[in-house]
Amino acid sequence: MYQADEKRYEKLKYQRCGRTGLKLSRISLGMWHNFGSVDDFENCRQMVRTAFDAGITNFDLANNYGPVPGSAETNFGRILQQDFKAYRDEITISSKAGYLMWPGPFGDGGSRKYLIASCEQSLKRLGLDYVDIFYHHRPDAETPIEESMLALAQIVHSGKALYAGISNYPAAETKQAIAILKELKVPFVLNQIPFNMFNRFYEEDGLFDLLDTEGVGGIVFSPLAQGLLTDRYLHGVPTDSRAAKNDVFFAKQLSEGVNWIFCSKKITPQVVALLNKLNDLAKQRGQTLSQMAIAWVLSRRGVTSALIGASRPAHITDICGCLQNVEFPAAENAVIDQACAEYLSC
Ligand code: NDP
Numbered sequence: 001m002y003q004a005d006e007k008r009y010e011k012l013k014y015q016r017c018g019r020t021g022l023k024l025s026r027i028s029l030g031m032w033h034n035f036g037s038v039d040d041f042e043n044c045r046q047m048v049r050t051a052f053d054a055g056i057t058n059f060d061l062a063n064n065y066g067p068v069p070g071s072a073e074t075n076f077g078r079i080l081q082q083d084f085k086a087y088r089d090e091i092t093i094s095s096k097a098g099y100l101m102w103p104g105p106f107g108d109g110g111s112r113k114y115l116i117a118s119c120e121q122s123l124k125r126l127g128l129d130y131v132d133i134f135y136h137h138r139p140d141a142e143t144p145i146e147e148s149m150l151a152l153a154q155i156v157h158s159g160k161a162l163y164a165g166i167s168n169y170p171a172a173e174t175k176q177a178i179a180i181l182k183e184l185k186v187p188f189v190l191n192q193i194p195f196n197m198f199n200r201f202y203e204e205d206g207l208f209d210l211l212d213t214e215g216v217g218g219i220v221f222s223p224l225a226q227g228l229l230t231d232r233y234l235h236g237v238p239t240d241s242r243a244a245k246n247d248v249f250f251a252k253q254l255s256e257g258v259n260w261i262f263c264s265k266k267i268t269p270q271v272v273a274l275l276n277k278l279n280d281l282a283k284q285r286g287q288t289l290s291q292m293a294i295a296w297v298l299s300r301r302g303v304t305s306a307l308i309g310a311s312r313p314a315h316i317t318d319i320c321g322c323l324q325n326v327e328f329p330a331a332e333n334a335v336i337d338q339a340c341a342e343y344l345s346c
Contacts, residue, residue: 008054025055027054030059031061032309037067043313048084050316055320058091062095064099096137098110098138098168111143111148130159130160134164136165150180152164192220194220199225208302231289275289295328
């Protein structure tokens, strides 16, 4: 039987989501990749155990995580049942709805119909009565924001989630959401957005300043740029990496010229040279590149937690070592800013 490490709370730090009462571990584990029905269940289980033993208490899911969609929630539900029954009150679990999940007009977007039905389905797959945080996964231009927020309010007020969150909402829409949720008396804790050394859109958008002013937390996803900001690609593209797997999984879309997919084509010799430059800086700081990348996001204003992914337990152990050094002198920030500018011009 799994017994959690007794020293787990001496290892990481915990931070309140803005000025709310909810604390998150500064590192969170997400299950977008590597937790589906196509993946090795025992490896998934070991990753969750490793995370909890390291002090991670926040676990992130969405209705569509897999593949197949939904299977990450089913797998995590099994892990909870097998190993974490005694620890349910020591962890926060989140799910989301907002992207395509089932066919027809009610399986995508931001309607009340979709969000409430999807939350019910997620709870069934997870084997839970409630999730801690339920997010609207992305803004939906076809649905009035009031309707999506009212659905979140109902989910919280009916006890299916303890807190509400939003994801991928830029500053202007976040401001609207905050005002509506305040009026509806919904405990609103987080906006979940992409952010890393190479992707600073939401910082430039003013979102972190807004969250800071409003007392709401920010949890940042893909803080390693899907694995780019690690040692994975320092010498090219390993066959077991996400980029190589995406080449196969998204072969049809890539052949049609779809550009948003993280695949081996994006890892050019110029990019590899840049990553090696950043790796040299990380070594000077006494860190791995992945530790430096996570330390950097945690050093930015408004970031409550870095939401990482992993494909093996050792990744999680490595990342959790990053809190030893989260200070960035101006000279180091200048090197990182320069690398970001060069990356964007590649
Ligand atoms: P990351 O940027 O952290 O990338 C994770 C990948 O980096 C891993 O799969 C692994 O790649 C590699 N990696 C991680 N740690 C190490 C290490 N120590 N050494 C070497 N390589 C390492 O995050 P993700 O893109 O996976 O996103 C994290 C989570 O954020 C998701 O699981 C999900 O919960 C959430 N998310 C939310 C979205 C939203 O719209 N709200 C969208 C996307 C993600 P490899 O697999 O190649 O080994």
